Amino acid sequence: MHDIRHPAAEGSADVSAGDPRKLKILILSQYFWPEGFRVNDLSSELIARGHEVTVLTGLPNYPDGKIFADFRENPGKYSSFEGAPVHRVPVIPRGNSSLKLMLNYLSFALSGTIFGPGKLRGQRFDAIFVFQTSPITSALPALWIGWRKRAPVLMWVLDLWPDTLSAIGVVKSPALLGLVGKLVSFIYKRCARILVQSRAFYNNVERYAGGTDTIRYFPGWPEPVFQNAVDGLDPPPELSPYADDFKVMFAGNLGQAQDIPAIIEAADVLRDEPALRWIIVGEGRAGDDARAEVARRGLEGKVIFAGRHPLERMPSFFSAADALLVTLRDEPIWSMTIPGKVQSYLASGRPLLGMFNGEGGRVIREAEAGMTAPAGDYRTLADNVRTMMRMSREERAELGRNGRAYAQAHFNRAALIASLEEWIVELGDKTTAERQHA
Numbered sequence: 001m002h003d004i005r006h007p008a009a010e011g012s013a014d015v016s017a018g019d020p021r022k023l024k025i026l027i028l029s030q031y032f033w034p035e036g037f038r039v040n041d042l043s044s045e046l047i048a049r050g051h052e053v054t055v056l057t058g059l060p061n062y063p064d065g066k067i068f069a070d071f072r073e074n075p076g077k078y079s080s081f082e083g084a085p086v087h088r089v090p091v092i093p094r095g096n097s098s099l100k101l102m103l104n105y106l107s108f109a110l111s112g113t114i115f116g117p118g119k120l121r122g123q124r125f126d127a128i129f130v131f132q133t134s135p136i137t138s139a140l141p142a143l144w145i146g147w148r149k150r151a152p153v154l155m156w157v158l159d160l161w162p163d164t165l166s167a168i169g170v171v172k173s174p175a176l177l178g179l180v181g182k183l184v185s186f187i188y189k190r191c192a193r194i195l196v197q198s199r200a201f202y203n204n205v206e207r208y209a210g211g212t213d214t215i216r217y218f219p220g221w222p223e224p225v226f227q228n229a230v231d232g233l234d235p236p237p238e239l240s241p242y243a244d245d246f247k248v249m250f251a252g253n254l255g256q257a258q259d260i261p262a263i264i265e266a267a268d269v270l271r272d273e274p275a276l277r278w279i280i281v282g283e284g285r286a287g288d289d290a291r292a293e294v295a296r297r298g299l300e301g302k303v304i305f306a307g308r309h310p311l312e313r314m315p316s317f318f319s320a321a322d323a324l325l326v327t328l329r330d331e332p333i334w335s336m337t338i339p340g341k342v343q344s345y346l347a348s349g350r351p352l353l354g355m356f357n358g359e360g361g362r363v364i365r366e367a368e369a370g371m372t373a374p375a376g377d378y379r380t381l382a383d384n385v386r387t388m389m390r391m392s393r394e395e396r397a398e399l400g401r402n403g404r405a406y407a408q409a410h411f412n413r414a415a416l417i418a419s420l421e422e423w424i425v426e427l428g429d430k431t432t433a434e435r436q437h438a
Contacts, residue, residue: 023051023424024124026145028116029131030091030108030138032057033081034068036311038340039131041223044082045417053084054123056116056141058091058108063253063284065094087119096285105135112141117148127424130155130191134164139187152192152427154420156218158340160204160333167257167331184208192427195420200336200359216423220340221413222347225315229349229404235320236313238306242320245277246389248353249321251314252341254284259329262355264293265378267303270385276302278325281317283308318348322396323370323388328356330375338363346407351388351399355381369403 025046032055033040047053060068060078071078079086089111094104130142132155139155146153162180165171171180188194188209195218196205206212235243254260260280267278280290280303287305294303309317318324324345328334335358342360345352352370354361361372371388373380388396 021425023126023421023428024054025051025424026054026056026120026123026125026128026142026151027131028056028112028128028138028142028145030058030105030112030135031062031131031133032060032086034071034078035060035062037131037133038220038223040081041221041413042129042131042417042420043084045413046420047082047084049417049421051421054120054125055081055084055086056112056119056145057086057088058112059088059093061091061093061104063094063255065096065100065285067093087116089115089119105137109135109137109140112138113144116141116145120145120149123149125149125151126428127151127192128153129420132157132159134159134161136161136184136187139191143187143190152424152430153190154193154195154423154427155187155191156195156197157201157205158197158220160201160336163204163333167329167333181208185210188214193423198336198338198359204336216419218416218420219338219411220343221411221416222343222407223311224413225312226318226344226347228315229347229400230315230319231349233316233319236309236316239279239317239320242277242279242304245275246273246322247277247279247320248323248325248385249279249281249317250325250327251281251317252339254280254282254287254290256286257329257331257334258284258286259327259355259376260286260290261293262329262376262378262381263325263327264290264297264299264303266355266382266385267294267299268297269379269382271299271302273386273389276385276389278303279306279317279321280304281306281309281314314344315348318345318350321350323353323385324348324350325353326356326360327354327381328360328375330357334375335359343407343411346403346411349400349404351396352403353381353384353388363406364403367403367406369399369406 027043029039031037043053060071092103092107094101128142128146128151130139142153161184162177166177171177185208194205194215197219205215270276326339326341338359346369352364354364354372357375364370364372371384373384
C-alpha cells in the first residue's frame with residue numbers, strides 16, 4: 001500500500017505550535033478574488049497567521065468568460081487582498097468556446113512567465129504555492145519564478161491533466177494528449193511538493209512525477225462561513241415562494257463536468273411530485289443549455305434557477321434546503337475527485353444526495369451523511385429523492401449531524417493549513433542546507 005502522508009503527520013517544525021518563523025509566500029493562481037475559489041480562503045488564513053503573502057494572478061473572468069465589470073471600472077480596488085499585494089497579468093477571457101478557453105489557458109501561462117518576474121522584482125520568497133485547477137500550464141510561471149528566485153514550488157493538484165482535457169472533450173487527439181502528458185511530467189518533476197486533494201489522485205500523479213517522495217495528501221476544507229451549522233438562519237427571500245416545498249438544492253458551477261442534463265432527467269421522472277422543487281444556485285457554461293432544456297420539457301415550475309450569489313450568502317441558501325445535491329459525469333477522472341462543495345455541504349449540517357462515482361460517493365457513505373447514485377443514473381437519484389422526502393425530519397437531521405461531524409474530523413482547516421506551514425518550513429531548511437553545502 002502506498003504511503004500517502006497525511007497532513008499534520010510529518011514535518012521538521014510545527015509553526016502553529018509556536019515556531020516564530022514568519023514565512024514569505026508567493027501564491028500563484030490563474031484564479032483569485034473576486035473570483036470565488038478556495039485559494040482565497042487559504043490566502044486569508046495564511047495572512048491571519050502572520051505570514052507575508054503576495055499573489056500573482058490573472059484578470060477575473062470566471063465563470064462567465066468576461067472580465068468582471070466592477071474590476072474594469074475600478075481595478076485598483078482589487079490590487080490588495082486583506083493587506084496582501086495582488087499583482088495581475090493580462091489574460092484572454094475564457095469566452096464560451098473551446099478555442100477561447102485554450103487561448104485563456106495559454107495567455108496566463110505566457111503573460112505570467114513574461115510579466116510575473118518584473119512585477120516581483122527584488123522580492124524573496126520562502127516558497128511559491130500554485131493553486132492548480134485547470135489549467136496545469138498555470139504552474140509554468142511558478143517554475144520560472146521559482147528557478148530565478150531559488151524558491152521551492154508547492155503545487156496543489158485539484159485537476160488531473162491530461163485526463164481532465166479528455167473528459168470534458170477539449171482535446172480528443174491521442175497524440176496531443178500524449179504531448180500534454182509530457183508537459184505534466186515536466187512540471188511535476190520540478191515541484192518540491194505535490195499536494196493532492198484526493199487519495200485516488202495518488203497513482204496518477206506518481207506516474208507522471210516518477211516517484212512518490214514529493215506527494216502529500218492535502219484535501220479541501222469547508223469555507224469559514226460554514227463554521228456553524230446553518231440551522232436557524234433566515235432563508236433567502238428568493239426562495240420564499242417555495243417555503244412549504246421539499247427543496248433539493250444544487251449549488252456551484254454549471255459546467256460540463258457537473259452533468260446538469262442528468263439532474264433535469266431526474267426532475268422529469270419526478271415531475272408529478274407536487275411538493276418537490278429542484279433549486280439550482282449558480283451559473284456556468286452549461287447554464288443556458290440547461291434553462292433551454294427545462295423549458296423544452298415544461299419543467300419551469302419544478303426546476304428553479306436562482307442565479308449566482310456571493311459565498312457569504314450560501315449558508316442562508318443551504319438553510320432553506322432539505323437536501324444538498326452534488327453530481328459529476330461518468331468519467332474515470334471524476335471518480336477520483338472529491339468536489340470542493342462536498343466539504344461545504346457536510347459542514348452545513350444538511351443531508352447529501354450524490355450522483356457520482358468513486359471518492360466523493362465514498363465520503364458521503366462513510367460519513368453516513370446521505371444517499372448516493374452512480375454517475376449519470378438519474379433514475380436511482382430520483383428514487384433516492386423519493387426516499388429522502390419520506391424520511392422524518394429527525395432522520396434527515398441525523399444525516400446532517402453525521403456529515404458535520406465527519407467534516408470536522410477529516411477536513412479540519414486549521415490542521416491542514418498548519419501542515420502546509422510545516423512543509424514550507426521543511427523545504428526552507430532543506431534549501432538552506434543545500435546552499436551552505438554548495
